[in-house]
Amino acid sequence: xxxxxxxxxxxxxxxxxxxxxxxxxxxxxxxxxxxxxxxxxxxxxxxxxxxxxxxxxxxxxxxxxxxxxxxxxxxxxxxxxxxxxxxxxxxxxxxxxxxxxxxxxxxxxxxxxxxxxxxxxxxxxxxxxxxxxxxxxxxxxxxxxxxxxxxxxxxxxxxxxxxxxxxxxxx
Amino acid sequence: xxxxxxxxxxxxxxxxxxxxxxxxxxxxxxxxxxxxxxxxxxxxxxxxxxxxxxxxxxxxxxxxxxxxxxxxxxxxxxxxxxxxxxxxxxxxxxxxxxxxxxxxxxxxxxxxxx
Numbered sequence: 639x640x641x642x643x644x645x646x647x648x649x650x651x652x653x654x655x656x657x658x659x660x661x662x663x664x665x666x667x668x669x670x671x672x673x674x675x676x677x678x679x680x681x682x683x684x685x686x687x688x689x690x691x692x693x694x695x696x697x698x699x700x701x702x703x704x705x706x707x708x709x710x711x712x713x714x715x716x717x718x719x720x721x722x723x724x725x726x727x728x729x730x731x732x733x734x735x736x737x738x739x740x741x742x743x744x745x746x747x748x749x750x751x752x753x754x755x756x757x758x759x760x761x762x763x764x765x766x767x768x769x770x771x772x773x774x775x776x777x778x779x780x781x782x783x784x785x786x787x788x789x790x791x792x793x794x795x796x797x798x799x800x801x802x803x804x805x806x807x808x809x
Numbered sequence: 810x811x812x813x814x815x816x817x818x819x820x821x822x823x824x825x826x827x828x829x830x831x832x833x834x835x836x837x838x839x840x841x842x843x844x845x846x847x848x849x850x851x852x853x854x855x856x857x858x859x860x861x862x863x864x865x866x867x868x869x870x871x872x873x874x875x876x877x878x879x880x881x882x883x884x885x886x887x888x889x890x891x892x893x894x895x896x897x898x899x900x901x902x903x904x905x906x907x908x909x910x911x912x913x914x915x916x917x918x919x920x921x922x923x
Binding site for chain 2: 678679681682700703704707708711712715719765770771772773774775776777778780781784
């Protein structure tokens with residue numbers, strides 16, 4: 639918690655960094671977690687933390703300044719505005735972790751809301767849709783898919799909620 | 810994150826310092842709408858100090874571009890870094906907006922048009 643402490647914020651309920659037993663050495667920790675209220679003003683705080691996490695894990699400058707912040711902002715705003723319907727009493731839980739193998743490292747970001755979820759495969763549109771250019775909304779899922787190597791989604795573990803997982807390989 | 814409005818060579822220039830995302834899109838949109846309401850018909854959005862834009866920011870630009878065209882004006886984008894250019898190409902929005910390398914280029918194009 640030494641690198642993004644902000645105890646005065648009421649929209650950020652908890653922040654935690656931990657080392658899992660047997661996990662590869664990483665001075666920044668290999669698992670970071672946040673729990674935030676459904677308030678879009680909390681998004682920047684989480685994005686800043688995940689970018690710092692990516693830096694310590696050796697992800698490229700382009701990944702840190704472009705791919706991750708945009709895709710994560712989309713996932714968080716979806717969770718807050720769609721999943722939790724902007725209900726500030728509902729929470730969003732975020733975990734960021736890195737899996738390191740001899741060949742590569744993979745960033746996994748899980749964004750879990752307390753909503754019913756949506757079909758990410760059929761959400762949004764495509765730049766090839768006839769009405770694409772004039773639409774004010776509907777690009778979020780497309781951007782997540784374009785900027786990450788993989789996007790997965792499904793019901794969260796436990797009683798309720800929905801998780802979107804962003805997956806990015808270190809290059 | 811902040812926005813600054815200046816007048817330059819008869820155009821209205823909005824400088825975006827920081828990301829244009831869901832948290833500030835409404836502030837940006839209202840600021841530009843106010844400028845259109847005051848009579849701005851050539852508006853340059855300068856992104857040279859902006860690292861990224863999310864889908865909400867792109868949506869705000871789409872909406873404002875449409876509003877500006879309806880008012881008989883033009884909304885131009887300037888100073889996009891390589892990442893932002895990629896973003897506009899990915900979403901095909903590079904076809905919707907006149908995009909210039911710099912604010913100066915966007916303003917020169919205005920002079921040429923006149």
